[in-house]
Amino acid sequence: MKNSTNQPSNPKNPAIGYVVGGGLQEDLQVRLNIPAQEVQEGAFVVLESGDWRFYGLVTDLQLGATDPRFADEQSENRLPAQLAALLHGQTLYTNLSVLSALMMEIGPEPGTLGYESWRSAHLDAPTHPIPVKTVPRHHAEVRLADVSDIAEIFGEENGKEIFRIGETREQGHAVCIDLDKFIQRSSGIFGATGTGKSFLTRVILSGLIHADHASALIFDMHNEYGPDDTASDTGLPVPGLRNKFTSKVRLVGLGANATFRSTQTDFNLEIAESDIRPEDILMLVSELNLRETTASTLSALEKGFGASDWFHKFRNMRVNATIEDEANEGKRIPAPDSVAAWADQSGINVMAAEALHSKLGRLFGKRYIVEAPAADTLSEIIKLLEDKKHIVLSFSDYTTDLDYLLVTNLITRRIRAAWEVKTNNFRSGKAEEPRPLVVVVEEAHKLLNREMASQTTFSTIAREMRKYYVTLLIIDQRPSQIYDEVMSQLGTRISGWLGDEDDIRAVLSGLAGRQALRGMLARLQPKEEVLMLGWGVPMPIPIRSRRYDQGFWEELLGKKANPKKIDRDQLNKEMGF
Amino acid sequence: MSDTKKIMIGKLLRSDNTGFVAGCRVSELQAPTFGALVKVPIENGTEIYGLVSNISISDDGLVRQIVSGVSIPSEYIADNRYNRNLPVEISVLAVGYQEKERIYHLLPPRPPLSLDSIYLCSQDELCNFTSAGHFGYFRHILRATDLPIGELLAAHLKDARSAHDSKGDEIWLNNAAQELITFLRDDYQTLMSVLGALADF
Numbered sequence: 023m024k025n026s027t028n029q030p031s032n033p034k035n036p037a038i039g040y041v042v043g044g045g046l047q048e049d050l051q052v053r054l055n056i057p058a059q060e061v062q063e064g065a066f067v068v069l070e071s072g073d074w075r076f077y078g079l080v081t082d083l084q085l086g087a088t089d090p091r092f093a094d095e096q097s098e099n100r101l102p103a104q105l106a107a108l109l110h111g112q113t114l115y116t117n118l119s120v121l122s123a124l125m126m127e128i129g130p131e132p133g134t135l136g137y138e139s140w141r142s143a144h145l146d147a148p149t150h151p152i153p154v155k156t157v158p159r160h161h162a163e164v165r166l167a168d169v170s171d172i173a174e175i176f177g178e179e180n181g182k183e184i185f186r187i188g189e190t191r192e193q194g195h196a197v198c199i200d201l202d203k204f205i206q207r208s209s210g211i212f213g214a215t216g217t218g219k220s221f222l223t224r225v226i227l228s229g230l231i232h233a234d235h236a237s238a239l240i241f242d243m244h245n246e247y248g249p250d251d252t253a254s255d256t257g258l259p260v261p262g263l264r265n266k267f268t269s270k271v272r273l274v275g276l277g278a279n280a281t282f283r284s285t286q287t288d289f290n291l292e293i294a295e296s297d298i299r300p301e302d303i304l305m306l307v308s309e310l311n312l313r314e315t316t317a318s319t320l321s322a323l324e325k326g327f328g329a330s331d332w333f334h335k336f337r338n339m340r341v342n343a344t345i346e347d348e349a350n351e352g353k354r355i356p357a358p359d360s361v362a363a364w365a366d367q368s369g370i371n372v373m374a375a376e377a378l379h380s381k382l383g384r385l386f387g388k389r390y391i392v393e394a395p396a397a398d399t400l401s402e403i404i405k406l407l408e409d410k411k412h413i414v415l416s417f418s419d420y421t422t423d424l425d426y427l428l429v430t431n432l433i434t435r436r437i438r439a440a441w442e443v444k445t446n447n448f449r450s451g452k453a454e455e456p457r458p459l460v461v462v463v464e465e466a467h468k469l470l471n472r473e474m475a476s477q478t479t480f481s482t483i484a485r486e487m488r489k490y491y492v493t494l495l496i497i498d499q500r501p502s503q504i505y506d507e508v509m510s511q512l513g514t515r516i517s518g519w520l521g522d523e524d525d526i527r528a529v530l531s532g533l534a535g536r537q538a539l540r541g542m543l544a545r546l547q548p549k550e551e552v553l554m555l556g557w558g559v560p561m562p563i564p565i566r567s568r569r570y571d572q573g574f575w576e577e578l579l580g581k582k583a584n585p586k587k588i589d590r591d592q593l594n595k596e597m598g599f
Numbered sequence: 600m601s602d603t604k605k606i607m608i609g610k611l612l613r614s615d616n617t618g619f620v621a622g623c624r625v626s627e628l629q630a631p632t633f634g635a636l637v638k639v640p641i642e643n644g645t646e647i648y649g650l651v652s653n654i655s656i657s658d659d660g661l662v663r664q665i666v667s668g669v670s671i672p673s674e675y676i677a678d679n680r681y682n683r684n685l686p687v688e689i690s691v692l693a694v695g696y697q698e699k700e701r702i703y704h705l706l707p708p709r710p711p712l713s714l715d716s717i718y719l720c721s722q723d724e725l726c727n728f729t730s731a732g733h734f735g736y737f738r739h740i741l742r743a744t745d746l747p748i749g750e751l752l753a754a755h756l757k758d759a760r761s762a763h764d765s766k767g768d769e770i771w772l773n774n775a776a777q778e779l780i781t782f783l784r785d786d787y788q789t790l791m792s793v794l795g796a797l798a799d800f
Contacts, residue, residue: 088784097791101798105776109794112780 037163039118041069045157049081049119049538052164058083058116064542064553064564065192066167067120071158073140075128077151077167077175079562081538082119089113120164121535123561124151124175151175151560169195175560185229187516188565191551197565201229203558204514205236205460208484208494212501212529213518218549220246221570222516223497224263227462228570231267231412232578236458238412238495239403239437241430243421243464248273248414249282258571263414264288266575271412274403276429277390280418289402291415292395295337296330297432303382305431305477309424310381315374322368334393337386339364341376384424403433404440410457423468430469434461434479438487445490456491466496467503475505484508501528514558518567519546530555535562606630606719609689611639614710617739618649618693621717622686625656625679631689634754636720636728638697639711645698647707648720648728648736649691650755652746659685691717692743692751694736695728702728704735722762729759730771734778741782741789748789752779753796760800 038061044050050069054061061080069076087093092113098106127149129140151174167175172195177184183201190197204226211226213219227247230238240263242248248271251260264273264285275287300320307316323332343357356362356372365375385391403413415433417425437459447453463469463480475481484494485507496512498504502524510532517529526543530536533555539562543553546564555562568574608631609623619639623631631637631651638646658666665675696707711717720728728736740752756775763771776797783790 089787091787092784095791097794101794104773105794105798108773108776109780109790112777113784 035165035168037165038067039164041071041158041160041162041164042117043160044120046122046154049121049535050078050157052118052120054083054116054118058085061118061166062192063545066172066190066563067118067164068167068171069120069122069158069162069164071162073127073129074156074158075126076122076154076158076162077124077126077171077561078120078122079538080118081121081535081542084117084119085114086117087114118164119538121538121562122154122157123535125154125156126151126174166193167195168193172197176563183233183235185226185233186568187225187229187554188552188567191564191566194566197554197563199226199514199554199559201226201233202235205230205458205493205495207488207513207557208496208508208511209514209516209556209558210466210496210498210501210509210512210529211516212498212520212525213552214520214522214525214548215499216548217518217546218552218567219497219499219518221260222518222552222567223247223462224260224570225568225574226495226516227263228266228574228578230460231263231270234270234410236460237407237410238460238462239407239433240412240414240462241426241464242414242416243426245282245416245418247462248416249285251283260570261575263412266579267412270410271414272406274399274413274415275418276415276420276425277418278392280416282416282418287416289397289399291390291399291403291429293391293400293429293432294395294398295334295391295393297400297436298333298385298391298428299329299435300324300332302428302432302435303385305474306385306424306427307477308473309427310384312381313374313377315371316378319365319370319375319378322370326364326368336361336379336382339379341379385428388420388425388428390420390425390429400433400436404436407437407459408440408444408457426465426468427474430463430480431478434483437461437492438479438483438490441487441490441492458491458493460493460495462495462497464497466494466498467500470496470504470508472505475508481505481508484511501525504528506531513556514554515556516552516554517543517546518552519548520544533562607716608637608719609686609717611711611713611715611717612686612688613713616693616706616710618652619691619711619717621689621691623689624681625683625687626681628654628687630719632754632758634751634758636694636725636755636758637689637691637717638720638724639715639717641709641711641715643698645696645707647693647711648695648697648702649693650740650751651689652692652743652751653690655688655690657685657688689717692739692746694739697728702731704732704738706739722765725759725762726766726768729775730763730768734775737778737782749792749796752793753799756797757800 038056039052039054042051042053063080065080067078067080069078097109130136177198177200179186179196179198184198185201186196187199188197189195211219211223224247227238240247248262248264250262250265253260262285263271272288275290278290278292280287280290303320323336327335339361340357340359341361343360344354345357346352347355361375361379362372365372406413441456441459444453444456448455469478469480480494483492509528515529520526520543526540530539542564546553550566551564552567553562553564609621612620612622633651633654635651636648637651638648640646665671693706695702695704740748756772760772779793783793
């Protein structure tokens with residue numbers, strides 16, 4: 023076969039094929055000249071086209087024949103083996119569909135005529151990969167990416183923000199993610215249950231905390247991330263973040279008596295009655311099955327008792343308490359401390375007020391809501407976050423959706439307010455730059471579904487808090503349940519296997535090459551492989567995710583003898599502020 | 600290509616650019632075979648190459664009379680073979696020429712003239728001609744659709760393979776087959792009949 027190379031071949035990494043067609047709209051077609059089983063869907067390939075190098079992803083492999091009869095006829099039975107092999111080599115072939123993603127100018131070969139002038143023109147401005155705007159030429163040589171290609175695109179692990187998240191599936195080359203870019207916009211980690219989502223989350227959180235360029239507030243609904251745990255499938259111990267980063271991470275339990283197996287909490291969160299605002303209750307409308315009258319009742323309560331006192335006062339009101347009205351011949355009237363009396367007085371429908379009181383009974387019974395907590399732990403959390411610590415808030419035994427919705431919203435509301443003030447102060451030159459904050463939300467669809475999204479602080483964070491240095495890291499198994507407007511704001515998406523069509527569509531919403539990535543997502547190996555895509559990664563790529571085991575910790579913490587000092591200006595620049 | 604080894608197989612009867620017909624005596628018919636490479640030297644040292652694409656023996660009145668006889672004495676047969684004045688006709692397909700030591704797989708600039716001598720090529724010449732260039736002479740064979748292309752190619756490749764094998768070049772046949780497949784991969788019928796013929800080596 024004629025060698026159709028444009029560039030001298032690299033003997034260590036020979037060409038696997040050459041471009042025969044395709045375009046920007048549809049995938050590029052590459053004629054494969056090695057056996058098909060040596061290339062897999064999702065392989066990262068490099069296309070050499072003269073002075074430009076293209077990077078792409080194999081999205082499909084197709085068998086072809088110059089004439090269908092060559093494929094129909096089993097000519098190996100009719101012809102000698104050697105002749106049949108020659109015939110098949112020319113008439114039967116495999117085409118790769120390659121989704122080209124990036125291109126980079128590499129200039130002429132060193133030593134050729136144009137090289138010196140090209141080099142001097144690009145001396146000050148090294149070329150970077152950019153999104154594809156054109157196509158490689160016909161017969162451009164295609165090869166599998168090697169270590170240096172992947173490092174060129176995804177960066178080289180530096181023990182800090184360039185964090186190795188896994189390896190390519192075929193050759194096992196390290197694939198890194200830029201954590202600074204990852205937290206610059208809201209991100210999501212998705213995958214059906216049992217696809218290794220929480221292990222991957224642990225890996226990424228460890229990387230984030232280790233890089234320490236942003237504070238993390240982790241709402242640990244299932245007590246997985248903070249305390250030490252045991253893996254449900256292997257029974258092996260799973261170290262928690264608290265014990266691995268003793269100086270950086272604070273484990274906070276919900277409720278005065280929160281304990282987690284062997285791990286001690288640093289302090290426990292108790293919520294003062296005065297911290298609960300009417301808007302916190304309004305977010306629980308569907309959870310508590312509240313009626314339409316709730317808003318007016320709450321606003322009357324706030325008006326009557328003040329924003330910080332209403333909860334306490336309302337909690338202590340009695341229902342159905344009556345006294346004899348002495349002025350009115352002993353007729354029974356609502357007692358002065360009853361809900362009915364207050365409702366009458368405030369011009370609120372008594373039935374509505376009593377219904378609200380009874381429905382809030384679920385909250386009144388929560389032991390973590392106290393009149394006067396021993397310490398202002400809520401403010402303590404915010405202070406620690408400002409102080410560059412990371413918080414894991416584990417929900418202990420309070421595992422209902424109600425606890426989760428109430429507490430997360432309450433804290434996030436406070437954080438949002440605090441960071442807005444800090445940012446405004448910074449902008450007006452009164453304070454230093456706020457510390458970037460990542461709020462990690464599990465079971466995110468509970469907070470960010472269609473009904474809730476308009477009310478919760480989370481959707482605001484996802485949509486606009488980027489400017490205030492706060493972003494979300496959403497972890498969920500049903501991305502289709504998350505409000506589209508929030509999904510579309512997610513910069514980086516890392517997804518494990520998803521079976522449901524709607525979930526797949528949600529994860530891929532707003533991305534180029536959806537059709538090709540769809541199949542890839544559905545064919546990921548559960549527990550091992552994830553697809554990285556979106557704004558925070560240079561191009562979509564399926565990877566085998568890094569294992570969260572003893573080796574991981576040795577690699578991450580073992581080599582940190584001299585943590586590099588971070589230049590603040592450099593960091594800000596990198597983060598795009 | 601020494602002249603001493605030249606084996607003359609006949610004299611030219613008629614010709615054109617694409618091929619020619621030579622005639623020889625029946626008694627001379629041992630040398631040329633179907634598919635053999637032959638050449639005709641013309642003026643200026645140019646030599647025209649061709650492949651023997653057909654050998655035909657015509658009848659005449661005498662033969663018909665003899666054939667219709669009850670028994671044919673062996674002297675009659677011998678006489679007919681040695682003294683017959685009707686030549687065996689050897690059709691040759693022009694496939695290239697050599698000019699100033701260089702081989703072209705192109706049709707000759709001019710056809711050879713009547714009564715030019717036609718010679719069988721030696722093994723060396725066969726190797727030289729078939730390994731020059733990149734099998735361009737296959738074009739002429741494949742274009743001759745009125746000939747049994749598969750059989751002609753098979754006969755030629757069989758000859759050439761043994762010539763190349765004797766020189767230690769064992770991949771020649773592979774390359775040739777590869778090239779044929781490239782030429783014919785859009786023509787399933789022809790390719791399969793050619794490959795079928797090659798399979799019968």
